[in-house]
Amino acid sequence: MLIAAARRAAPRAAPCCIGTVRTATRRAHQLPRAATTAPRRPKITTPRRSFLALPQGEALPVVGGLIGANCLVYGAWQVVDPRVMTRHFTLSNDDVLQYPHTLVTSFFSHASGWHLLGNMVTLFFFGPEAIGALGAARFLAVYGGAGLVANSAQLATNAYANMRRDPYFRTRSPRCLGASGAVNAAVAYGCLLNPWRMIIVFAEFLPLPLPALLYGGAFLAKDLGALFDVHIPYVSDRAHGIAHGAHVGGTLV
Template identity: 35%
Template sequence: MSSASASASGFAASANARSARRGTPGVSGAFRAYRAPPPGFMGSAFGGRRGGFGDENQALWGLIAANGAVYYAWAVSEDTRFMRKNFMVSEEALARGRYHTMLTSAFSHFDLTHLGMNMIALYFFGKSVCERFGGRYLLTLYCVGGVGASVAHVLWCRQQRRRRVTRYKEGRGNIFDRMDAYVSRFIEERGASRGYYFTPAALGASGAVNAIVAFEVLLYPFRTILLYAILPVPSILLGGLFLLRDIVGIQDSQGSGVAHAGHLGGAAVGALAFASIRTRLRWGRY
């Protein structure tokens, strides 16, 4: 997920494909050939394990095809207002009742590099999820991760907007600085009263993919991944570095064009999914 200017994928943009399925399970040896029904945390939103969207290959390729179709729609649109209105999530979109953008934005890219990096990570880590939990679980984890990323982005934007208004009210500096702060506060508050917010819209599958990657990293923390197809690193280290990047990036008051809060929101969904599995294993519910 990125703000209006697209960015590269979150955790696994540079992970080597072949190594993503190798290594030592980090939780239990039982996960090496785990084929049970999906955990209760994700429910059964997409039907049975086999057939239709429950089929492993159909689920994975269906997600990739959906992302490709939305990218094509961006590419061929002469007027992108419809796409911006319905495939980007923001404070304004939710204030105006376009709640579907919390999910549709997770399928939306208008930069080919952004799309490609996200789909590479989705394929290799998503394939691993499908093999162990089925296509239904992958679809649900992707969608819940995308919505979680959108919610995190909007909440962060809301918090930042309120900080700006508070800073404007303080009115520090010389008379020109105070006048600028007064005008800025007036514009921001008037816009908010009419349902228009000066906070960035976001789009991209990075948050949804981060949910999948975080889930896999926690499931197999010591699996070896080849960074840039050269440097072998344990998945937990790679995941930690990208997590740190987003934690640092979210502090950038100037704005980097990357929705770091959305990345972290997606990763949090993956962590919750992993915690659900650990709990169910502990109580012997598999």
């Protein structure tokens, strides 16, 4: 009876053991899910805000701080000796080696209230979107780097223009200032981030909607045409006293 019971029990135990071994072997050959699934790149999202809403989150202190710094320097122009401000807050090929800090201070300085207003309004609308995609630290690196590249490009433009003149007609380098080069980096980044959104441009006081990519292209062509003395109908900017080299340098950053 004991032998018969053992014989009946043996066939039942074997399938259970074999099934367990097969399951363990199959699991051993399977790779972990983390190793077979490639990590997904986070999607860039930008905060949505209404037309005149204040920047939110980390964009508020960054944009507010930059606007405040530019307004503070403009206020200094009204009360401080103009010779001191010219020496330390404008950029010139003639004395940039003597005052290297003007590579930075000049792009916080503006010649007039309209100059300041135009740059700060542009920064107000395009800055928060770039900060939302890049983060505050990276945006400040781009903004500051664009300002330095823009100023360097303008110094090179001034030197080249003077070199082309006959030695008898060469003059001292013009003095440059303004945040346009740094602000242009934020504008260009916003146009590339959402190239098909509509931007309203006022042409002779008439609102004209343009895709951001087309607006950005015209924005760059305006300065390139003036820089190389090529006339582009309805686009070229032939106004005097504009640092087109700085605009192009900041945009390309």
